[in-house]
Amino acid sequence: MSENKENISFENYEKNLKLQLESKRKDLDIQLTSIIPGQFQTIKLYMWLCTFIIAGDITILNNYIKTTHTDLFTIILFSVSIIFLGYCAFFSLLALKINNTIAFPQDQYGEMSKLNSDNLEHTNGINAMISSILDAFDKNNKIINNMSKDIGKIYVFLVIGASISFFAIITSGAQIVKGEIIMSDNKEKVIKPTPQTGTTTPIIPKTRGDKPEQEKK
Numbered sequence: 729m730s731e732n733k734e735n736i737s738f739e740n741y742e743k744n745l746k747l748q749l750e751s752k753r754k755d756l757d758i759q760l761t762s763i764i765p766g767q768f769q770t771i772k773l774y775m776w777l778c779t780f781i782i783a784g785d786i787t788i789l790n791n792y793i794k795t796t797h798t799d800l801f802t803i804i805l806f807s808v809s810i811i812f813l814g815y816c817a818f819f820s821l822l823a824l825k826i827n828n829t830i831a832f833p834q835d836q837y838g839e840m841s842k843l844n845s846d847n848l849e850h851t852n853g854i855n856a857m858i859s860s861i862l863d864a865f866d867k868n869n870k871i872i873n874n875m876s877k878d879i880g881k882i883y884v885f886l887v888i889g890a891s892i893s894f895f896a897i898i899t900s901g902a903q904i905v906k907g908e909i910i911m912s913d914n915k916e917k918v919i920k921p922t923p924q925t926g927t928t929t930p931i932i933p934k935t936r937g938d939k940p941e942q943e944k945k
Contacts, residue, residue, distance in 0.1 A: 741851060742851050742854065745851065745854040745855065745858065746854060748858060749854055749857055749858050749861070752858060752861045752862060752865060753861060755865060756833070756861055756864060756865050756868070759865065759868045759869070759872065760830065760832075760868070763872055764830060764868065764871065764872060764875075767827075767872065767875040767876070767879060768824065768875075770879055771820050771823055771824055771875070771878070771879060771882060772820070772824070774816065774820055774879075774882045774883065774886050775816075775817050775820035775821065775824075775882075777886060777890075778813040778814070778816045778817040778820070778886060778889065779817055781809075781813050781889065781890055781893055782810055782813045782814060782817070784893070785806050785809055785810050785813070785893050785896070786810065788806070788896075788897060788900065789803065789806040789900075792806075792900045798903070799899070799900075799903055801899070802896055802899045802900045802903065805892055805893075805895060805896035805899065806893070806896045806900075808892055809889050809890075809892040809893040809896055810889075811889075812885050812888050812889030812892065813885070813886070813889035813890070813893070815885055816882055816885035816886050816889060819878070819881065819882055819885070820882055823875065823878040823879075823882070826874075827871050827874055827875050827878070829871070830868060830871065831863070831864040831865075831867035831868050831871075832864055833857070833860040833861045833863075833864045
């Protein structure tokens with residue numbers, strides 16, 4: 729009777745271990761197939777946005793410098809924006825490189841081969857698998873937390889750099905339009921020629937008794 733109770737308790741314990749094993753395996757699968765790849769894609773997206781805005785800033789700044797109406801403040805704004813976005817892109821590459829290692833459960837075949845052949849052999853094997861999955865889960869969880877912090881920093885630098893870039897584009901565009909208006913006004917100012925003194929022939933009024941000069945002989 730006692731042996732049956734003991735066997736039942738072992739079976740229930742193994743069932744509980746199997747439930748825990750399946751639960752942790754699902755959690756690990758979510759980490760490996762959803763959370764970590766999503767974080768990598770987010771960082772890559774931010775990095776490409778930084779690169780795209782930097783290219784736009786450089787192009788606009790190059791064309792802006794060639795215009796006749798330039799302002800030092802606008803040039804400084806473009807430079808600060810490029811610095812922020814450049815740091816953002818560099819930090820994104822660094823975050824991808826540092827967090828590139830993903831943990832997987834270790835092979836427990838060697839450990840299981842050392843288990844004693846008794847009633848607890850299957851139970852101990854399940855425990856070994858659970859321990860391996862928990863180790864991988866904890867390591868990946870640290871990677872996820874680190875990448876979350878990195879994503880927050882990258883986002884802040886991206887927003888600051890993009891905002892400065894947007895303000896610089898508006899400022900430069902307003903100055904270019906203002907310069908074109910001034911140039912068009914200068915072209916419209918045409919100096920009218922004034923008659924020179926002493927070149928006009930005075931008109932002498934004729935009387936009834938006067939004859940034309942051709943008739944006077």
